Amino acid sequence: xxxxxxxxxxxxxxxxxxxxxxxxxxxxxxxxxxxxxxxx
Numbered sequence: 001x002x003x004x005x006x007x008x009x010x011x012x013x014x015x016x017x018x019x020x021x022x023x024x025x026x027x028x029x030x031x032x033x034x035x036x037x038x039x040x
Contacts, residue, residue, distance in 0.1 A: 023037040
């Protein structure tokens with residue numbers, strides 16, 4: 001993942017059990033949590 005390559009700690013990618021889409025969380029430079037969610 002590009003974030004990991006840039007040195008950003010990222011949680012493991014998970015699969016939403018309802019949509020089967022992948023998602024993960026990481027923190028922005030201020031420490032706030034952000035979520036990346038795959039869309040079809």
